[in-house]
Amino acid sequence: MGKPLKVGIVGCGAIIGQYLASFRRLNQIELVAVADLDAARARAVAIDYAGVRAVSVEELLAADDVELILNLTIPAAHAEVALKAIAAGKSVYGEKPLAATTAEARQVLDAARAAGVAVGCAPDTVLGTGIQTARKAIDDGLIGTPISASATMATPGHERWHPNPDFYYQPGGGPLLDMGPYYVTALVTLLGPVVSVLGAASHTRDERTIGSGPRQGEKIPVDIDSHVTGVLVHAGGALSTLLMSFDAVKSMSPNIEVHGERGSLVVPDPNHFDGEVRLFPLGAEAWETVPVSAGYVDSGRGFGIADLASTPPGAEPRAGGALAYHVLDVLESVLESARTGSAVRINSTAERPKAVDWTVLTDDVGALLAQ
Missing domain, CATH: 3.30.360.10 (Dihydrodipicolinate Reductase; domain 2)
Known part of the structure; x- marks a missing residue:
């Protein structure tokens, strides 16, 4: 809190462009490194984004200047990458879903709790x-x-x-x-x-x-x-x-x-x-x-990470792991109910996230609204 959160990205597929557009506008986030199994895709991002280096996934996970891993891999790899990041002492924020299954998602949350790091997850819409x-x-x-x-x-x-x-x-x-x-x-x-x-x-x-x-x-x-x-x-x-x-x-x-x-x-x-x-x-x-009366103004993918960066240590981010786990539990249970023909009770729960007041996070929006 009080300084930019240093972020590294694993996965440089199509969705990364939307995150990069937000990161360029958010003072709360400093992107420092990117990695992808296709090294050329990571290099393309680094060339276009000043101050960012392209590295291997292993180098990114070990980097001392990376505080949070943004996990943009395919859903089947979400849990594996998140667990490696947590083992390296880093917080994680992933694209939805939190993991491919609730069993994997529970491993991620338990590991993060034991390591004392934060977990966030899309959607932050x-x-x-x-x-x-x-x-x-x-x-x-x-x-x-x-x-x-x-x-x-x-x-x-x-x-x-x-x-x-x-x-x-x-x-x-x-x-x-x-x-x-x-x-x-x-x-x-x-x-x-x-x-x-x-x-x-x-x-x-x-x-x-x-x-x-x-x-x-x-x-x-x-x-x-x-x-x-x-x-x-x-x-x-x-x-x-x-x-x-x-x-x-x-x-x-x-x-x-x-x-x-x-x-x-x-x-x-x-x-x-x-x-x-x-x-x-x-x-x-x-x-x-x-009338528009609440929420982050002119926001985009990645604002959930900025929100996480301002969350006090130990508190649950608005776009947090507990909410993402509960949502995945609900979705799995709907499919289980469809398979069995019986109602399914949801074992998990999540606090309704704290409301977002009408908030301007970026300088460009603030200047526009002041005109």
């Missing part, structure tokens, strides 16, 4: 003005006591645009584990932790056809359920209905709606950091826009 303004509207009582919510993500499948979509249709993939972390993290942020779930799932096709890239036209097998629905029972009593699909074509429904006894709220896309929040109070004649 919930720290932006969109979800945080919606949360403030709920906390301020604009819809009364929350009764229910619905969360919808419908797409005909990522193979239409992704050149190598195989992993989306193998165990560990699917619409729920791919996109569910954004939606369930938002629902927990808005309504609190989940205590039980009931799920159902299906798939419409045994194979998919790649629609772009050098493998265009190639057929790939589908070994997972590609349409998942679930009912989440929150500790506070609200019921959330979840629909995650790689089979449906499109939905006109908002990404998330929250209904209370005195009003309904439209919540923006949880895969984005901002967006319009709309309210329909009981007795009103039309929807009204809720």
